Amino acid sequence: MITFNQLKNFLSLAEILHFARAAEKLGITQAALSRDIKKLETELSSALFDRSDKWNIKLTAFGKVYYEHLKVLPEMLEKARSEALRASRGETGTLRIIVHPSIYNQVDMSLVFQKMLHKWPEVKLKISDAVADMAPAVIENGECDVAFYPVSDFSGRSKGPFMTKKMFSIPLMLAVPSGHRLARKETVSMSDLAGCRFILPPVEDAPAFRRHLENILVNEGHFSPVVAQEARGPMATQNLVAASLGVGFVPATIRNTFPGRIVFRPLPFKAERTIVAAWLDNNPAPALQNFLSILNTMSDPAFREKKKKVRH
Numbered sequence: 176m177i178t179f180n181q182l183k184n185f186l187s188l189a190e191i192l193h194f195a196r197a198a199e200k201l202g203i204t205q206a207a208l209s210r211d212i213k214k215l216e217t218e219l220s221s222a223l224f225d226r227s228d229k230w231n232i233k234l235t236a237f238g239k240v241y242y243e244h245l246k247v248l249p250e251m252l253e254k255a256r257s258e259a260l261r262a263s264r265g266e267t268g269t270l271r272i273i274v275h276p277s278i279y280n281q282v283d284m285s286l287v288f289q290k291m292l293h294k295w296p297e298v299k300l301k302i303s304d305a306v307a308d309m310a311p312a313v314i315e316n317g318e319c320d321v322a323f324y325p326v327s328d329f330s331g332r333s334k335g336p337f338m339t340k341k342m343f344s345i346p347l348m349l350a351v352p353s354g355h356r357l358a359r360k361e362t363v364s365m366s367d368l369a370g371c372r373f374i375l376p377p378v379e380d381a382p383a384f385r386r387h388l389e390n391i392l393v394n395e396g397h398f399s400p401v402v403a404q405e406a407r408g409p410m411a412t413q414n415l416v417a418a419s420l421g422v423g424f425v426p427a428t429i430r431n432t433f434p435g436r437i438v439f440r441p442l443p444f445k446a447e448r449t450i451v452a453a454w455l456d457n458n459p460a461p462a463l464q465n466f467l468s469i470l471n472t473m474s475d476p477a478f479r480e481k482k483k484k485v486r487h
Contacts (some may be wrong), residue, residue: 181215182245184208185223191241192232215281259297265461267297273305273313275324277408278450282343282428284323300461314455320463321454327387330448339453340470345426347446348439350412353420358438365396365443372403374423380407387447388424395444413437417452 185337188197190207198205216223223238233244261267270291274284288300305313308449310322314337329341351357357367377384396427406412410432417433424447431437452470454463 177215177409181218182248184211185215186242186245186248188212188224189234189238189246192234194232225256237379258305261297263461265463265465266295268460268462269301270321270460270462270466271301271303271319272280273303273310273319273322273324275310275322276304277325277410277426282450287469287473289467294469295462295465298465310453311336316418316452320458320460321452323452323465325384325448325450327384327448328444329451336455336457337453338456340467342450342452342470342473344447345359346447347424347426347442347448348427349442350416350425351418351423351438351440353398353438354419355422355434357422357440360440363440363443366393367420368443368469369398370394370402373400373420374404374421375400375402375404377405377407381462384448391444 183199184201185205188194191197191200194205194208198208201208212223216453217395219237219241221237222235223241225233225235233462258267279282291300292298299381303319305319305322305324310324315480316384323342325345329339329344331476349357349363357363357371360367375388378385389400392398406413406415406423407423408427411487412425413429415421417436424442425439427439452467454467
């Protein structure tokens, strides 16, 4: 079997064409070098060197072709070592990220991606959208490395194999059609909400968020909400509110897409959406660790420095 040392010794001798000097450069005895070359020739069933003149050895025709193909080996090995080292430091590779679509309307995610690629420009980011309640399953299945999604009841504790990190919280506001009776009130009470028709997220898309909102209205307002329409996400909610089909809950950071047709009012109860990042605790990807270090520097208002504010 051909060994790496045999190939290394062959390359050195093929470049120097002198046994003594090649052995000295390799740090081995001339006899050891000679043995390795003979073993290699035996494995190849061909002579690599013409030794008819021991003071002036030459490559055979076979040896010349063999050398031409092997001379790139040191460069390839060094490149392989360098690339492997860079990958182990998270400087290359692909980082798979999913983001709940509603987050884009509330924060500038490009700030995170920009900081990551500024520091590690050769990492490829693969960004996908996902429904919030699907995010944990997507992570656990190995389909992504990290997910950003909103939750309504973040406890600060990681569950199961997941690690979660709170990025920030966004309070909710009430979106009201401009012709609605509540549009004339600056302050809305729980009793004011009792007679409203609501636009809430679909159970199948956001069961936890829907349940959270309904529980607040039942427990604090002592009424079961009349769900007139369902909308997935704040932009869809705004469209239905603008059509005067009901009132809805939207993040306070959202831009008013329908000025003159929608007004926003503070809620008579505390309700917010917490944006979290989640990943598998046992994910060893170095690029993920680098990305998490970026997140640690952005868990503050700077993360939302370009956010859009509601225009009433």
